[in-house]
Structure formats: structure tokens, C-alpha cells
Amino acid sequence: MATGSGILYIVATPLGNLGDMTPRAVAVLREVDLIAAEDTRHSTPLLRHFAIATPITSLHEHNEAQRAATLLDRVEAGQSLALISDAGTPLLSDPGFLLVREARSRGLRVSPVPGPSALVAALSVAGLPVERFVFEGFLPARSGPRRTRLEALAGEARTLAFYESPHRIRETLADMAAVLGGEREAVLARELTKIHETVRGGSLAELVELLERDPDQRRGEFVILVHGAPERAGEDERDGELVRQLAVLLGELPLKQAVQLAVKLTGRRRNEVYRLAMRLSEGD
Template sequence: MSAKSYTGSTVGTLYVVATPIGNLDDMSTRAIRTLREVALIAAEDTRHSTPLLRHFGISTPLIACHDHNEREQGAALITRLLAGEDIALISDAGTPLISDPGYHLVRQVRAAGISVVPIPGPCALVAALSAAGLPSDRFIFEGFLPAKSAARQSRLTAVQREERTLIFYEAPHRLLDCLTDLAAILGEDRPALLARELSKTFETLKGLPLGALRDWVAADSNQQRGESVLLVAGWSKPESEDEVDPESLRVLDLLLKELPVKRAAALAAEITGARKNQLYQVALERKSS
């Protein structure tokens, strides 16, 4: 039911409608009804959305609204909304605006004083988080990391000490490179989970420390297919350096001048008998500071 049915307004409503990320059974009754009743559907890719709408018997006209044209489309869509037409916004999959187009359109519509109503439903990051077994009370969504390694590593360094659960999207052809950088910057022992092809036939949820997860994906090319969500445990403050004896710290500092963090910590542990994991955390702290 449109906003004007409640308010008596002659102005239309923009509905932001979530669609399935894979399994078509996840399409809600409310989403189907809304897409049937609006005058127009603004879709990220009309070629992608047409089969979905056909499956549910939805014949509403489609118009493309994507990264390259949504600012320009905004004026035309607002004109139609002001004329009393209801419009739905959908992306290729999941909830619009979550690493998908639509932000500029929604901002323009709200600035024009027109109602925007969400029709909630599937969202890959929420689905992955719900099954990850990582802290979910506080988390941050970083979306897609930069494609180039240097920029990706710079971004990961910025969140290295983020205590909340980290969530990333990644494309299949960059998944292994991304995991490699994650392990290098955040630490090979940091707990993580790969959620791949959610709600589809080959759905995979694999939880391992980052180093082991990288190696697992490298060993199986099938895991490098399809869209993925990567979840990484937040940074935990390392045990106090006061708990490491001075001689072990001295040896560690000497080795850090010549060796990578992981190797320096392992060798210092062999020499001094101190715990390797503890020395590794201290080494990360010393390197970052």
C-alpha cells in the first residue's frame, strides 16, 4: 500500500525493495506485491532483473538506474513521484544501496520531501554474520576493498586495530589476493570466515584463522568462484608486554630489525622458550608503533 493511501497525499512513494541473493524462495510476499503495484521499477540492470520479475509474474515497466546514470535519472523519477506515481528501487541482488547503486537517488528523493519506504529482505553481510560465530553485537562493514594490493594493504592497515568484527565483500578473481593481504596485515592467526555463494547450490561457510583460510582457498580453485563475504574477528589487545620477560623482549627486538614479524616471533620463542603467540602479538604491536 502506498504512502498516499495512509496520508491522503497525491505524492508517490519510493520503495527500496530487497530481492533474493540466490534462492528465489527468499523473495517476500510484501516485495512481490510492492513490485506488482508500483508504476515503475528502477533496476540496477534490467537484463538481470527481467528473469526475476518474470519468475514471479511481475509485468511492471523497468528502467535502468545504476552507478553511471542515477544522478541524471533522479530528476525524471522525482517528477513522476511528485505526479503521484509509486516507484520501486531494486538492485541485482539483496538490499539496494549495500555496495550497490541507489544512494544518490534516495538522497535526492528525500531532499524533495518524498517518502522513502524500505521493504526489507535478504542481505549477504547480515546472512553471513548470523552464521559466522564471530561477535555480532558490534561490527563494521567495509564493502569491497581496493582492487590493487598497495591500496588494499593501506586500507587494511587503517583497520588493523579495529576491535569490532570486520566484514568485507570480495569478487572471485581477487579473493585469494585479498586473503593474502588480510593475513599479512591483520595476522595469520586472526579468526575469520569465508561465506561464499550464500543461499545458492554451492553455498560455503568456512571458518579458519586467516593464514589457514588463505591456504585452503589456494588449494581449491572451486572456492575462488562466486561472490564472497569475508568476516574477520576484531583486534584483541595483546597480553601486556610486562608479562614477557626482558630477555625475550630484547631478543625479539634484535630479530625484528632483520626478519618479518612472524619469523622473528617464532625464532625468539625457540631461543628464549617464551610463548610464540604472545611474542607474535607483541611483535605486531612493536612494528605498528
Template sequence: MTEQTLYVVATPIGNLGDMVPRAVEILQTVDVIAAEDTRHSARLLDHFHITTPLVAYHDHTDERQVEALISRIKGGESMGLISDAGTPLVSDPGYRLVRRARQEGIRVVPVPGACAMIAALSASGLPSDRFSFEGFLPPKSGQRINRLQPLVSEERTLIFYEAPHRIQDCLTDMATIFGADREAVLAREITKTFETIRGGSLQELGEFVASDPNQRKGEMVVMVRGKPKPAQDQGLDAEAERIMTILLKDLSVKQASQLGAEITGLKKKALYQWALDQNN
């Protein structure tokens, strides 16, 4: 085991069979493990016969505790960082500790494993080439809507974590902002006994959750398909055509498309294609 190293170790999100052998080896051999909830993590460590001492590191850890952990590593110890489940720093504590370690020149080594966001996306059937992880939304509806509103035109798949007691209200607000017909997938209790992965429109998912109290229990990942791109053969509206017609009198197709995109907010590619079509 390398001294003066911080290992960021992923742990299972439900099924203990997803604990990778390297993670077990690392946690068995480091000098200390920084855990989000030491009592929760103790059960995991007991299962894998890991007797390494635990110290607490969570959202409420103050800077003095962070510096104390950094001092231990600089003093020659190796440390494993784990969260309650999944990959640390993905909507879990760890950012401040990892940043301070890197600032101090301490080696930081990732030990990959389970991550609810990636697991859910891989089984969702939604586009996965480009996505945006938005984490947890605010608990109050007004704040939640304010967070969602800027994402209306986002074309990437949107991924959210949500608490079970807020899932119904969350889906309602999403339907209001994104539209009731926007495609989405709800992944619940991934890798656990009652795992559910359900797709449909936001309205359909809202009705599904409202009709079954069991769907309002457990860990939730909500994935919303990005804003659909306009059909390739969709023409410009009258105002956009008027602007482009004026610009093309004095500018090249490329220049007119660039300026037209800035004026109308439309995609440069669509304006460029329209201009080419006018010359054919």
C-alpha cells in the same frame, strides 16, 4: 499503493524462496521499477509474474536520469527500487536516488529482505554485537593494503565483499596486515547450491582457497575478527607505569588515567584499574 512513494525493495541473493510476500506485492502494484540491470531483474520478475515496467538505475546513471525518476514520482507515480540481488544501497546503487527523494519530501519506504552481509555474519560465529561493514576493497594490492592498514586496531568484526578473481590476493594482503593468525570466516554463494561458510585463521583460509579452484567462484563475504582485547590481568609496560606513577603524584586516579590515556594511547579503563591496584 501509495502515490509519490519510493519503495526500497530487497530481493533474493540466490534462493528465490527468500523473496518475501510483501516485496512481491509491492513490485506488482507500483507504477514502475528502477532496476540495476533490467535484463537480470526481468528474470526475477518473470518468476513471480510481475509485469510492472522496468527502467534502468545503476552506478553510471547521470543526474539527468536521477531527476527524471524523481519527476515521475512527484508527478504521482509510485516506484520500486531494486538491485541485482539483496538490499539496495548495501554496496549497490541507490544512494543518490534515495537522497534526492528525501530532499524533495518524497516518502521513502524500506521493504526488508535478504542481505548477504547480515546473512553471513549471522552464521559466522564471530562477535556480532559490534561490526563494521567495509564493502568492496580496491582491486590493486597497494591500494587494498592502504585501505586495510587503518583497520589493524579496529576491535569490531570487519565485513568485506570481494570478487572471486581477487579473493586469493585479498586474503594474502589481509594476512600481511592483520597477521596470519587473525581469525576470519569466508562465506561464499550464500543461499545457493554450493554455499560454503569456512572459518579459520587468515592463513588457513588463504590456503583453503588456493587449494580448491571452486572456492574462487561466486559471491564472497569475508569477515575478520576485530583486534583481540588485551587480557584483563595484563600489566602495563615499564614506560606506561613510569608515566602513571608521575601523574599520580599530583592528580587523582581519574585525572591521571585520562591524561595517561592521551599520552600512552592505552585504554583509560586499564590505566584506571592499574592505578587502583597500586593503592590496594
């Protein structure tokens, strides 16, 4: 820990309902020397509402690499800095990673001020298994790369969690239905804590149909939760053959070459073969 330095606070702010602002968050934002915000235009009304007069500066994805060092120089000199995003907890699909990583590499104190998170809020009300989950943030904007990423997740047994914006929500759900299967159970959480909050569950196909039928359901910010793939109790006959082939190939070839050859021999998906090869190579 750098002696004589200030503190970098990571402060969660409301998703929409101002009643979710914690007293500690208000106190910290009033006491620090500077607030770094993803969008100062968005955050200024929030600060004004809580009578927070602390100076504010911008820190977003386009300037974080250039500004992080300068801001941390101030913390190193003894000032305290608070990082906030437009809504919720910073760094979760929001700027701040470079700032926090550099702060920790300098030995500076980084302190969380917990509060709202769209991810956690959605998981808490979805009715899907949440003891294990995978947070993917935003999927690629274009359908091709998006489907490729979804194919890599198709066999994932844990609940899948995504963020999505209104102008891509319909296409993203359609791609999920096509790749993961229209029957896969999912939950669409929209505008959490806001006036038009909705949490809709059903199959992916049903949620696609909902958005087609009701354009209002395409508005706002979204969390998509998808039930994981069913875990099989054991390998079926087809998988057993793949296991036997991989065992032989891995005994003679490097993992990458063994996977490539197994894909050619079996016609199975590369990501599926790769996951199994990894398990075998690790002795699972």
C-alpha cells in the same frame, strides 16, 4: 512530506534462492508504476518468475547521477517507484544512495521492503561476535591501496565485514593475512543461499591455503568476516609513554601537527597515533 506524491520503495530481492522472495516484495513490485533495477537483464527473469509485469528501467552507478532527478520527478507527480539491485538489499555496496538522498531532501516518502542481505546472512552463521561490527563493503581493487586501508583497520576491535568478487578473492585474503596477521580468525561465506553455498572458518592463513588448494572455492560472490583485534584491558608501558608524549604535544600544537611529531618521535603507525590523539583530545 510532499503532499500528493508517490512513494519510493527500497525492495530487497533474493541472493539466489527464489524462495526467499517475500510476499510483500512481490506485491509492491506488482503495484508500483515503475521498477528501477541495477541491471534490467539480470532482474527481468526474476520479475517474470513472479509474474510481475511492471515496466522496468535501469539505475546503476554509471547513470544514477543523471537519472535520479527524472525518476523522482515522477514520484513527486504521484507515481510510485521501486528500487531493486541485482541481489539482496539495495544501497549496500550497490547503487541507490544518490536516489534515496535526493528523495529525502525533496520530502518524498522512502519506504523499505526488507528481505535478504548477504551481509546479515553471513553474520548470522559466522560464529563471530556480531553485537558490534564494521561493514567496509569492497576494498580497493589494487593491492597497495587495499593494504593501506587494511592497515587503518588493523586495530579495530569490532568484527570486520567485507564483500569481494571471485577474481580478487585470493589476493584480498592474502593481503589480509599479511596486514592483519595470518593467525587472525576469519570466516569466508560464498554463494549464500545458492546451490554451492559454503561457509568456511579458520585463520586467515588457513583460508588463503584453502583457496590455493581448491580453485572451486574461488568461484562466486563472497562475504569475508574477520574477528576484530583483541581489546586490551589497559595501556602497556609503550602505550603509556605515547600517551604522555601526546598529552604534552596536544597542549602545545594542533592535533594534526601533534600526531605528525609523535609519529616521528616514536616510530608508531600514524593511524594508531591518530586514534589515540583523537581519544585524548575528546577527553576519553
